[in-house]
Amino acid sequence: MLVNGKPGNSISIRDRGLLYGDGVFRTLRATSGKVQHWPLHYQKLQHDCAALGIVCPDVALLSTELNDLLVLHPNGVVKLIVTRGEGARGYALPACAKPTHLWDVALMPDYPAEWASHGIKARLCQLRLSQQPRLAGIKHLNRLENVLAAAEWNDADIAEGILLDVAGNVIEGTRSNLFILRNDELLTPDLTRCGVAGVQRGRVMEWAAKYNLPYRVEQFGLAELLAADEVFLVNSVIGLWPVRELQECNWTQYPIAMQVQEWLNHAPD
Amino acid sequence: MLVNGKPGNSISIRDRGLLYGDGVFRTLRATSGKVQHWPLHYQKLQHDCAALGIVCPDVALLSTELNDLLVLHPNGVVKLIVTRGEGARGYALPACAKPTHLWDVALMPDYPAEWASHGIKARLCQLRLSQQPRLAGIKHLNRLENVLAAAEWNDADIAEGILLDVAGNVIEGTRSNLFILRNDELLTPDLTRCGVAGVQRGRVMEWAAKYNLPYRVEQFGLAELLAADEVFLVNSVIGLWPVRELQECNWTQYPIAMQVQEWLNHAPD
Numbered sequence: 106m107l108v109n110g111k112p113g114n115s116i117s118i119r120d121r122g123l124l125y126g127d128g129v130f131r132t133l134r135a136t137s138g139k140v141q142h143w144p145l146h147y148q149k150l151q152h153d154c155a156a157l158g159i160v161c162p163d164v165a166l167l168s169t170e171l172n173d174l175l176v177l178h179p180n181g182v183v184k185l186i187v188t189r190g191e192g193a194r195g196y197a198l199p200a201c202a203k204p205t206h207l208w209d210v211a212l213m214p215d216y217p218a219e220w221a222s223h224g225i226k227a228r229l230c231q232l233r234l235s236q237q238p239r240l241a242g243i244k245h246l247n248r249l250e251n252v253l254a255a256a257e258w259n260d261a262d263i264a265e266g267i268l269l270d271v272a273g274n275v276i277e278g279t280r281s282n283l284f285i286l287r288n289d290e291l292l293t294p295d296l297t298r299c300g301v302a303g304v305q306r307g308r309v310m311e312w313a314a315k316y317n318l319p320y321r322v323e324q325f326g327l328a329e330l331l332a333a334d335e336v337f338l339v340n341s342v343i344g345l346w347p348v349r350e351l352q353e354c355n356w357t358q359y360p361i362a363m364q365v366q367e368w369l370n371h372a373p374d
Numbered sequence: 375m376l377v378n379g380k381p382g383n384s385i386s387i388r389d390r391g392l393l394y395g396d397g398v399f400r401t402l403r404a405t406s407g408k409v410q411h412w413p414l415h416y417q418k419l420q421h422d423c424a425a426l427g428i429v430c431p432d433v434a435l436l437s438t439e440l441n442d443l444l445v446l447h448p449n450g451v452v453k454l455i456v457t458r459g460e461g462a463r464g465y466a467l468p469a470c471a472k473p474t475h476l477w478d479v480a481l482m483p484d485y486p487a488e489w490a491s492h493g494i495k496a497r498l499c500q501l502r503l504s505q506q507p508r509l510a511g512i513k514h515l516n517r518l519e520n521v522l523a524a525a526e527w528n529d530a531d532i533a534e535g536i537l538l539d540v541a542g543n544v545i546e547g548t549r550s551n552l553f554i555l556r557n558d559e560l561l562t563p564d565l566t567r568c569g570v571a572g573v574q575r576g577r578v579m580e581w582a583a584k585y586n587l588p589y590r591v592e593q594f595g596l597a598e599l600l601a602a603d604e605v606f607l608v609n610s611v612i613g614l615w616p617v618r619e620l621q622e623c624n625w626t627q628y629p630i631a632m633q634v635q636e637w638l639n640h641a642p643d
Contacts (some may be wrong), residue, residue, distance in 0.1 A: 108387065108389040114386035116392065118377065118476050123385065123455070125396030125517035157518070158525065182463060186392070194451060194480040196517065196524035196548055207387050225465055235504035236540060238521055247516035248394035248465065249426070256427065257466035271505060279465055 107170055108207040117260075119206055120174030126246035128155040133186040134213070134342050138179035141341070144170065145304045150187065153243045158198065159189050163205045170208060174274070178210040182197065182342055188246070204206045216264070216343065221366065224349030224359060225264035230254040230279065230326070234270040236298040254279045265338055265348060267330070270299050274324045281340040282306035285333035286361050291320035292329075305339040305369065312368050319359070337362040345369055376439055379475040387473055392458030394465065395515035397474075398422040400454040403482070403611050407448035410610070412440065414573045419456065419535070422512045427467065428458050431475045457515070463505060463610050485533070485612065490635065493618025493628060494533035498585040498596070499523040501546065503539040505567040513570045523548045533615060534607055536599070539568050543593045549608040551575035554602035560589035561598075563628055574608040574638065581637050587630070606631040613639055 106114045121127035131150055133140040140146075142311035154161035158326040167185070174183065187206045192199025232254045239249070254266050277283050277300045284293045284306075291309035291313050296302045308335050313320035330336060335356060345366040375383045390396035400419050409415075416433050423430035428508070430611040443452065456475045460466030464467050501523045509516070534547040545570045547551050551576075553562045560582050565571045582589035599605060604625060606616035614635035616628035 106387065114387055114389055118375065118383055118478055119453070119513055120392070121387070121521075123457075124391045124399075124515070125521050126515055127518060127521050130393075154527045157522075184463075186387070188392075194453075194483070196520045197528070209387055214463070232508055235506035237504035237519065239501055240518055245518055246393070246395055247518045249396060249509055249514055250506065251465045252390075252394050252396050252467070253426075256467050259466070308622050343382070 106207070107174065108210050109205060110166070110170060113207075116188075116205060116207065117191055119191045120188055121190065121192055121202075122143070122186065122205060122246055126248070127157070127244045128159065128188030129157065129185055130187070130246060131244065132341055133183040133185070134174055135151065135181050135183050135210070137153050138175045140171065140175070140183060141356055142308070143168065145307065146185075146341070149244070149304050150185070153245065154187060156243050157189070157245065157272050158186060158322065160202070161184070162204065167206070174210065175270060181213050182275050182340050184209045185208045186246070204354060214342070220264050220346050221344060224356065225338075225348035226262055226350040227278070227348050228258055228264045228268040229296050229352060230257055230268050234276050234299040235271055236272070238298050241300060242296045242302040244303070246365055251279050260288055263365060266298075267351065269327060273326050273331045275327060276300040276339045281338035281343065281346070282309075283348070284337050284339070285325070285330055285332050286335040287329070290317055291361070292325060293322055295322050295324050303340055305341055305345075308369060309365055310373075311341055313364050316364075335359050335362050338363070339369065375476070375478050376472060379435070379439060382476075385457075385474060385581050386460055388460045388523070389457055390459065390461055390471075391455065391474060391515055395517070396426070397428065397455055397457030397515045398426065398513055399456070399515060400513065401452070401610055402452040404444055404450050404452050404479070405450060408445045409440065409444070410435065411454060411573060411577070414576065417456075417463065418513070418573050419454070421504065422514065423473075425458060425512050426458070426514065428456060428473070431473065437596040441479050442480065448547070450482050451480045453478045453480070455515070461503065473573055483611070489533050490613060493625065494607075495531055495619040496534045496547070496617050497527055497532050498534055498621060499526055499537050501533040502538065503537050503545050503568040505539055506540070507567050510568050511512060511565045512570040513572070520548050531601050536620065537569075538596060542595050544596060544599045547607045550607035550612065550615070551578075553578055553606050553608070554594070554599055555604040556598070556602050558588070560587055560595060560630070562589070562591055564566040564591050564593050574610050574613075577638060578608055578634055579642075581634050581641075585633075604628050604631050606634070608638065
């Protein structure tokens with residue numbers, strides 16, 4: 106646990122990360138002292154910081170801290186938070202904010218291995234995501250919608266909840282990005298009005314481009330999701346989970362999802 | 375500065391208040407060792423905690439802590455934050471969360487006295503508030519929309535920014551609730567899809583009921599705002615500011631706003 110480069114596990118109660126959720130974060134999976142795709146994560150961190158006008162910590166600084174952390178904690182889920190830092194009272198941006206950055210490590214969740222191999226049971230969340238183009242795509246610290254959505258169920262057999270937006274568009278899982286396969290084409294929701302555009306989502310599109318599978322980013326509704334040939338969810342911790350069951354629909358074969366999963370798990374950086 | 379009843383100025387980096395903005399807050403004005411309307415603030419805190427499923431700290435506990443704080447800091451802006459506390463990694467609610475509550479005190483902002491007596495210049499924010507009925511009205515810690523809106527200007531002559539929602543409804547100021555007077559009737563925006571329903575907003579309606587001025591909570595757009603006989607903004611720190619200027623419109627007389635202001639500032643608890 107590092108706060109602004111020093112061992113620590115607390116931040117100021119005047120940090121805007123706490124006061125307003127004024128910050129962004131990254132979640133990485135560490136295995137045997139390595140994290141996958143750190144350059145992509147840094148790039149996304151930089152993008153998200155820029156979207157909020159937060160000065161992103163230097164890549165060399167963060168890389169050094171991450172390497173030090175991985176020596177002590179070679180396996181687990183690594184979280185990196187960057188906030189705008191402390192400032193005078195009120196919403197207005199501090200004149201010269203000094204961002205706060207911190208690292209934390211948690212145990213890798215103990216997900217059943219068959220979720221990756223045989224697919225998961227998912228549910229449709231009642232909560233509908235609001236549309237805010239100014240914040241869409243950014244992995245920021247305003248995550249109450251995800252908290253409320255995740256609070257909708259506590260059946261351990263349900264691995265993830267699927268979120269629609271207020272207009273009925275399919276957007277994502279509560280902590281994952283979503284893809285469907287339809288007529289040999291890969292589709293993933295447009296995230297310009299809500300949702301979080303994760304690093305693994307970008308990698309799936311990279312895979313599709315590399316292996317010449319047509320893919321599109323577009324709006325689609327629940328009916329198209331349920332009628333899909335395959336549905337799968339991705340994030341940096343879980344990798345890829347095919348969806349086996351959602352509402353009255355069942356899927357049993359995931360040929361494309363399995364190819365993508367193999368590549369996500371084993372492609373070099 | 376008190377954190378869970380003990381002197382302190384930091385919280386855990388694993389507190390869900392930081393990680394997800396999973397908490398609520400109150401802002402009170404302390405004058406000569408007293409805060410106005412603590413019972414109303416506690417009632418609102420309780421309501422907001424309940425809306426998020428957070429266990430609200432006991433009123434006796436908070437009242438004692440507040441009184442102790444006011445002895446040391448008789449004047450200023452008192453902030454009270456209640457978060458869901460720490461939990462295991464992930465959005466899902468912790469099985470037995472122990473909420474975090476903390477107090478902070480800041481200097482009273484040095485607002486020009488004429489803002490209250492002669493009105494303020496306000497601006498219309500470009501950012502449009504998203505609609506999320508599940509979070510509307512709650513003073514929660516997901517405040518990036520307010521941060522982005524407040525970042526739109528840095529002209530010290532502009533005291534507040536007015537926010538519309540994505541549908542064009544007038545909602546509030548970036549840190550205040552809004553009222554308009556039209557044909558001897560008081561109107562304040564419906565906050566069931568976005569916005570924060572503050573304690574002073576409730577008190578203005580209490581005033582209207584007491585003095586038999588018809589009032590309504592309803593949707594209205596910018597045209598109606600600009601055509602109003604009076605426009606004013608309220609919150610617990612500023613009290614009441616009449617709006618003197620907004621876009622091409624100017625107001626010079628605020629007979630009702632001044633009556634409300636007088637009552638807000640001097641009515642007993």
